[in-house]
Amino acid sequence: MHKPVHTNLLRWYEQYGRHNLPWRHSRDSYTIWISEIMLQQTQVTTVLERFYTPFLQQFPTLRDLAAATEEEVLKQWEGLGYYTRARNVYKTAQLVEHALPQSIHELIQLPGIGKSTAHAIAAFAYRTPVPILDANVKRILYRFFGKKKASERELWALAYRLFDDEHPFEYNQAMMDLGSLVCRSKEALCVHCPFEMQCHAAQQGAPLELPEKKAVKSVPIRYKDIVVFTCKNRYALKQRSGRFLHGLWGFSEYEQNRDNAEGQMQQLGSIVQKYSHFHLYADVYISYEPVEGHEYLTLEEINKLPLSKADIKIVKMLT
DNA sequence: CAGGCGTGGCT
């Protein structure tokens, strides 16, 4: 249904919306899908300024992506983080022959596409009249309906309740922009909000109290020694195979151990890398001893490999 | 279902 709040929202969107986002007016399901995956847990600015265009330049179509290697895709993803997204994007390109499916049911079965992304692709690429539910929309819903906490199920119900099914596309875009520009997590600009009069939190005068903040968990610190084995201007790396940074290349880490530091190893420096679930403090050493299970590569070769931020810092120490 | 999963922007 189309209500007065929707009229206010659309008017606000026409005037203040982010109409220059390159994926916004695309009808190509491929580019919209790539943008949606890149934007998972990632700010618009980062994707927009550094990753979206170069990626599509290298892989302009689904067919190009499918024809690439996983390492080439990871290299394009280097620096963006959450690399499982890159591997899932590649996997999906192998799976679907011509184009992404259109139904939410089918989309959600593809690797890396959950309920939120499936709705977004359906809404933006295929103009399916369904609401989307991202972090921006969630924050608006919490405040608009005056809820301190809500389950995913409840949030979807609220998303459908507020939805404007007469202008679904514009409504969805408007909601994301409103959440990003006005109903912000640390500063709510209610005076500029088209929902101000209908919004429960705004009427209570305390929008920032919603939603209820989660208890902060302390992040563990891991201390490691990283050893760069070298021989004749080549350095030993291997491709990571665990869940963490899977597929990226890197130097070898060891539990911090005085024995390592003592021998003939020379310390190059140290790095700090803050991951979402732990912080890494590592001393970096160089060793001229031979090592098994690695590839000895020149700096030129190393720079062509997909590397994590921490390993890039170490490569910089070598140059 | 809580935690693993990267990196950088913003306050």
Place this chain on the structure above:
DNA sequence: TAGCCAAGCCT
């Protein structure tokens, strides 16, 4: 500045 948190997904 240090910490929060950003167009989530998977296990």
